[in-house]
Amino acid sequence: MQSEDPSWSPERTEALRLLADVYLGQEQIDKALILLRALARLAPEDAGVWRALGYASLRAGQAEEALVAADTLLGLDAAMPANAPVLLLRALALRALGRAAEAQDGLRRYLELSGA
Incomplete structure (x- = not known):
């Protein structure tokens, strides 16, 4: 999926993410x-944007949005163990949503992949 604005550039995305x-x-x-x-919305394939949105959402108490961001990020690049931190983000969002069993499974998977 491309940006809706053809004049949008990766440099603009990076500047606003910073x-x-x-x-x-x-x-x-x-x-x-x-x-x-x-x-x-402008850079839907930028993993850095989704990662930042996930962490910011979690900090803001928006666990559902954090979960959507983590799932979107995993959909963009499911490569493991490089994306193991996304599993931690996902587990934290699940825990905040009261989905303890799923959160525990996600945390276990994160720990296995990260070598912790």
Whole structure:
């Protein structure tokens, strides 16, 4: 899937993702989420955007959005063990949603793949 705006560039995506990181570092999570949600629409195949959106959503208490971001990220690139941290993000989102058994399975899989 390509960006809806043909003039959108990876450089613009990276610049706005860095700005979102600044907002997160300053605990301005709402501003970061606004940027990251827009970026997810503009650059739907950018794994870095989905990763950042997942972590920001989790920090904001938006566990369902974090789970969607993690699942989208795994769908973009299911390569393991490189994506093992995504399994941790997913497990944390599942736990926050009260889905303890699924969270425990995801955490177990993360630990196996990460060698922890």
